[in-house]
Amino acid sequence: MNATKDKPKRHRTPVVLFTLFFCLSGCSQDYSLAPPADSEKITVTVKLPQELKTETMWVMYRSATCKSISHGASGQRVEQDGRHSVYKEFQRQGQSDLYQVELPKDGGGACKWHLANVTFGVVHVDPAQFGENVTNGGGGGVVVIFDHNNSPRGGADIKVDGDLTIKKDYYPWIKEAFLGGYSKRISLTGEGGIYLKYRALNAQHVYFEPTLHSHFTIYSEQPKQKKEGNYTAFTYPDGTTVADGKWHPNFLRLQTIRTGRAADCFSLRRYANCPDRRPQLLPDWLPEPGKPGFGRYVIADEWGTELPSYSYRLVGADDQVFQDLSEPNGRTKLLPESAHPLRKAEFPKRVW
Incomplete structure (x- = not known):
């Protein structure tokens, strides 16, 4: 008699546990956003x-x-x-x-x-x-x-x-x-x-x-028939057409057409090979330790990398001209403080 009464209880327990598990899995969860007022x-x-x-x-x-x-492919x-x-x-x-x-x-x-x-x-x-x-x-x-x-x-x-x-x-x-x-x-x-x-x-x-x-639009035309050797043709802003099997235009080629600069000049990884490093003089005047009244400038490229052995011609505030090559850390040779601030900075090709 007792065994008969216990039987329904054993069946009832898994049902209760399943219902509880299902609800904890999210059946009654509130999934809405509610950002706190002080949220970053x-x-x-x-x-x-x-x-x-x-x-x-x-x-x-x-x-x-x-x-x-x-559930995964194996039901897991x-x-x-x-x-x-x-x-x-x-x-x-x-x-x-x-x-x-x-x-x-x-x-x-x-x-x-x-x-x-x-x-x-x-x-x-x-x-x-x-x-x-x-x-x-x-x-x-x-x-x-x-x-x-x-x-x-x-x-x-x-x-x-x-x-x-x-x-x-x-x-x-x-x-x-x-x-x-x-x-x-x-x-x-x-x-x-x-x-x-x-x-x-x-x-x-x-x-x-x-x-x-x-003003530098590129056009592409897909082949009308799919067969070996038929590639999408790209017509660049300079009028050249290329069909080399690529699905997209050559971005560096577009940059070169627009600016006249070599493709290396637009890639950080290849920039060191760029023939035109676009030198600039960093604005800070760096007083020379141990040499009162003297200092230097730093010559760097457009990415901020110091340019060693780069030719420069500087015209000081007193019209004195300084020309030389930058040092391994991109710094100019010593300049008198009277040259600061400069009137002009040029980076000529090395002809002297």
Whole structure:
């Protein structure tokens, strides 16, 4: 008799435990954001040229409290941090060319959300100016990751400490496609792919300044038939056409066409090979220790790297002329303090 009474209890216990487990897994969780009033803010600012506009920003928050549960190929349970997406429009700051979004770093709520990453970018204001039925394509995108996870667009290509400032050149790219249906798009081509991806764990301010060189448009035409040896043809602003099997334009070639500078001059890794280092005199006057009344200047390139053995010609405040080669640390030879501040700094080719 007792065994009969106990039987229903043994069946009832798993049902109660299952119900409890299901609810703890989130069936009644409040997944909404509730940023505390004193949450640290992250500001994203875009400086827009006339021809471009901002796209809607995709903001992702993550939670280690509210897990996302899925199952693998073998039926195993897979837990991941929960994700919550919101979408923000950039707000113009007065009558300026600055557009801004302010985001709470602490998303709050029962799930204890934290800001994980943002995806934003710029597109052309008026695609129709490039022809009938022309639509906006890719390029001009930015992903900034604020935690140690990947973004929906993958991991970061560049890691930065502190605030993030992005200033990049872009060119209009009109591309015609024929395979799989005709389309014509105006994209932006620049350094990197469709998205520039950064990890900035400690950033409070993100600043993006795209410069569009609208008078240097590149055109591409996809082949009408798919067969070996048929490649997309790129016509550059100087009139040359290249069909080398690549899917995107050569950015450094565009930079060279526009500026006349060698491609090495636009890459930090290859900049040392650049024939034109764009020397500049750093403004600080450095008094020479142990030699009162004397000092030096530093000659550096556009990236701030000291230029050793670089020729200079300086005209002092008293019209005295000093010309020589910079030392291994980029410093000039000793100059009398009477030469400071300089009237003129020149960097002639070495002919003396």
